[in-house]
Amino acid sequence: MKNITLLGSTGSIGTQALQVIGAYPERFRVRSLAANTSVEQLAHQARRFMPDMVAISDVSCYNELKSALADVDIQVLAGADEVSRLAADADTDMVLNSLVGFAGLGPTLAALSAGNTLALANKESLVAGGHLAMELAAAGGVDILPVDSEHSAIFQCLQGQKISAVERIVLTASGGPFFGKTQDELAHITAAHALKHPNWDMGAKITIDSATLMNKGLEVMEARWLFDTAYEQIHVVVHRESIIHSLVEFCDGAVLAQLGAPDMRVPIQYALTWPERLPGDAPRISWEQLGSMHFAAPDREVFPCLDLAYAAGREGGSMPCVLNAANEEAVALFLKGEIGFLTIPRIIETVMNKHKVITTPDFDTLAETDREARRLARESAGMKG
Numbered sequence: 066m067k068n069i070t071l072l073g074s075t076g077s078i079g080t081q082a083l084q085v086i087g088a089y090p091e092r093f094r095v096r097s098l099a100a101n102t103s104v105e106q107l108a109h110q111a112r113r114f115m116p117d118m119v120a121i122s123d124v125s126c127y128n129e130l131k132s133a134l135a136d137v138d139i140q141v142l143a144g145a146d147e148v149s150r151l152a153a154d155a156d157t158d159m160v161l162n163s164l165v166g167f168a169g170l171g172p173t174l175a176a177l178s179a180g181n182t183l184a185l186a187n188k189e190s191l192v193a194g195g196h197l198a199m200e201l202a203a204a205g206g207v208d209i210l211p212v213d214s215e216h217s218a219i220f221q222c223l224q225g226q227k228i229s230a231v232e233r234i235v236l237t238a239s240g241g242p243f244f245g246k247t248q249d250e251l252a253h254i255t256a257a258h259a260l261k262h263p264n265w266d267m268g269a270k271i272t273i274d275s276a277t278l279m280n281k282g283l284e285v286m287e288a289r290w291l292f293d294t295a296y297e298q299i300h301v302v303v304h305r306e307s308i309i310h311s312l313v314e315f316c317d318g319a320v321l322a323q324l325g326a327p328d329m330r331v332p333i334q335y336a337l338t339w340p341e342r343l344p345g346d347a348p349r350i351s352w353e354q355l356g357s358m359h360f361a362a363p364d365r366e367v368f369p370c371l372d373l374a375y376a377a378g379r380e381g382g383s384m385p386c387v388l389n390a391a392n393e394e395a396v397a398l399f400l401k402g403e404i405g406f407l408t409i410p411r412i413i414e415t416v417m418n419k420h421k422v423i424t425t426p427d428f429d430t431l432a433e434t435d436r437e438a439r440r441l442a443r444e445s446a447g448m449k450g
């Protein structure tokens with residue numbers, strides 16, 4: 066029986082993870098659940114899966130959650146520190162971190178420090194603090210199992226292979242809802258347009274990141290850390306159908322890829338059961354009906370976020386944390402209708418240009434860097450505070 070701590074249980078990944086866990090009650094037990102503000106949903110999940118503990122990050126939600134679970138034997142906790150405490154819990158076999166944003170970094174580091182195997186969906190952890198996470202994982206011999214579909218694909222292709230035989234990693238990108246558009250055409254698009262991803266049903270933040278290609282930029286950095294690969298060896302290609310989840314090119318010219326319907330339950334389940342594979346009910350592809358698949362180079366001028374991310378990654382140190390924080394703020398403002406789509410990369414570039422890189426930031430330095438970059442992003446967008 067594997068005891069799972071699921072952080073971000075009320076989100077897109079979190080709810081799909083509970084479907085996977087619920088399908089295998091003889092293998093998985095939910096040790097704890099955590100969310101930010103979704104009290105009703107979290108309480109409902111807690112009643113269904115009966116974890117030992119639940120945590121709500123927003124302390125103002127504590128009383129409501131506590132009374133919603135007053136009649137069951139579940140410990141109720143509140144605050145970001147308690148979410149990290151759940152990640153470090155000694156009776157947990159695996160932490161699935163499906164929080165969104167920089168908020169995931171503390172729990173990622175807490176899980177790794179405690180020696181808890183980490184199934185990682187929260188790519189922002191590795192973007193902002195990859196050097197800290199990988200150092201902890203190496204020092205404690207702790208496995209990080211990728212959940213992000215592209216990284217799961219690469220991980221699957223690398224089973225039984227030597228990383229030294231890899232020539233190039235090729236991350237596939239759907240191209241998002243605005244593939245083929247010009248800058249002029251993007252000037253007046255709204256959040257409602259950008260939230261229509263062609264192939265995946267995901268949380269709002271990652272869906273906007275997919276539309277700007279920042280998601281792929283973050284994934285380039287995520288791959289750099291997970292597979293210890295130089296940026297020169299990480300390539301991005303647009304593949305419109307999201308059926309090839311990524312490819313690995315080897316030194317002998319062989320190319321391995323992982324394919325399947327775009328369904329996150331597959332990489333989630335693989336992370337939970339690795340190195341085993343268990344039956345799952347993701348849709349199967351009819352190859353005859355599929356007909357053809359399409360590939361293209363990303364348009365780096367219309368979607369400058371991809372190269373901003375490569376630049377931040379190459380600069381290293383605190384710069385990826387700055388890019389990530391500015392992006393989180395810009396995306397939040399875009400979702401609220403306070404800035405246009407094309408302003409997102411402009412804000413990020415402005416904030417990056419103002420930052421003086423710190424070479425090997427510790428967690429507290431990253432937290433301060435994140436706060437300051439958010440402030441600068443709001444200032445650059447013409448917002449107060």
Ligand SMILES: NC(=O)C1=CN([C@@H]2O[C@H](COP(=O)(O)OP(=O)(O)OC[C@H]3O[C@@H](n4cnc5c(N)ncnc54)[C@H](OP(=O)(O)O)[C@@H]3O)[C@@H](O)[C@H]2O)C=CC1
Pocket residue numbers: 072073074075076077078079099100101102103104122123148163164165166168186187188189212213214265266267268269270271329
């Ligand atoms: N969705 C997908 O298909 C994929 C997602 N990912 C990555 O997985 C992560 C999660 O994405 P997704 O599930 O789409 O996101 P969602 O927005 O759907 O869910 C986010 C979850 O995190 C919780 N949360 C948000 N902020 C905080 C906080 N400050 N403290 C504690 N909990 C918080 C939310 O709680 P509440 O409900 O209370 O707000 C919710 O449970 C992201 O890093 C994303 O990039 C990667 C690949 C695919």
Ligand SMILES: CC(=O)[C@@H](O)[C@H](O)COP(=O)(O)O
Pocket residue numbers: 213214215237238239240241265271274275276280281329
């Ligand atoms: C499902 C998943 O892993 C997402 O990160 C997805 O890849 C987003 O699609 P894009 O390729 O459009 O960024």
Ligand SMILES: [Mn+2]
Pocket residue numbers: 213214215284
């Ligand atoms: Mn992905």
